[in-house]
Amino acid sequence: MLSQVNVEDILFIDIETVPQHPNFDELDEVFQGLWEKKSTFFRNEEQTPADVYERAGIYAEFGKIICISAGVVTQRLGERVYRVKSFYDDNEKKLLAQFNDMLNKFMSHSGKRVCAHNGQEFDYPYIARRTLINGLPLPKALDIAGMKPWEVKDKLMDTLQLWKFGDYKNYTSLNLLCAVFNIPTPKDDIDGSQVAQVYYEDGEIDRVIRYCEKDTLAVANLLLRYKGEPIIPMENIQVV
Known part of the structure; x- marks a missing residue:
């Protein structure tokens, strides 16, 4: 029950992903062929595999993680604040090793949980898949093979x-729920569709990081709204 969930025991996360290469032509022949087959499910007859390569970032087999932000709700002088840390690097293996180490330490304490928006379908499996692809051990929180559904949901919200x-039946975006619950939007600069351009073309990883951090606060505030509790204002973010 949500009423029994303590938000201060939760790690709120969000990931930002991009295609593994700036453009389709940089893929080797094997992956060009594999992307051509994969993209037949969503491109129309007039589009080539290169035309839809910008979508490669949403698939762990063709994309990579460039930033993971993780935040917690805490108290300062009797007021709730949000402390957030981002893991980012052009070397995805290094980024994942650092995040997974932090995640293992956080989850080693009793009663801790992780929370993301659409985490079940995107963030959690994406992190797990890219971890394995990079030859790293799975963090314990994502090593869920053989677990019962309720056991998974108990720690992965x-x-x-x-x-x-x-x-x-329906997918509801974080942006829509922020509007519904009157939560300040994290998409005041860029949105997910622009991340690859900002990263590859503009070279502005800082904008991606800030966007990712704001997303995690939006998720935290959404859970607070579900619980009927006041949200944390944007100015109460502490970047560590």
């Missing part, structure tokens, strides 16, 4: 799944 209330 998802604000999208909570909003569904058992309805499996």
Whole structure:
């Protein structure tokens, strides 16, 4: 029950991903062929595999993680604040090793949980898949093979799944739920569709990091709204 969930025991996360290469032509022949087959499911007859390569970032087999932000709700002088740390590097293996080490330490304490929006379908499996692809051990929180569904949900929370209330038909974006619950939007500079351009073309990773950090605060505030509690204002972010 949400009423029994302590938000200060939760690590709120978000990831930003891009295609593994700036453009389709930089893929080797094997992966060009594999992307051509993969993209047949969503490109129309007029589009080539190169035309839709910008979508490669959403697939762990063709994309990579460039930033993971993780934050916690805490108290300062009797007021709730949000402390957030970002893991980012052009070397994805290094980024993942650092994040997974932090995640293992956080989850080693009793009662701790992780929370993301659409984490069940995107963030959690993406991190796990890219961890394995990079030859790293899975963090314990994501090593869920053989676990019961309720055992997984007990430690891997998802604000999208909570909003569904058992309805499996619809996807509701974080941006829409922020509007519904009057939560300041994290998309005041860029949105997810612009991340690859900002990273590869503009070379402005700092903008991606800030966007990712704001997303995690939005997820935290959404959970607070679900619980009927006041949200944390944007000015109460502490970047560590």
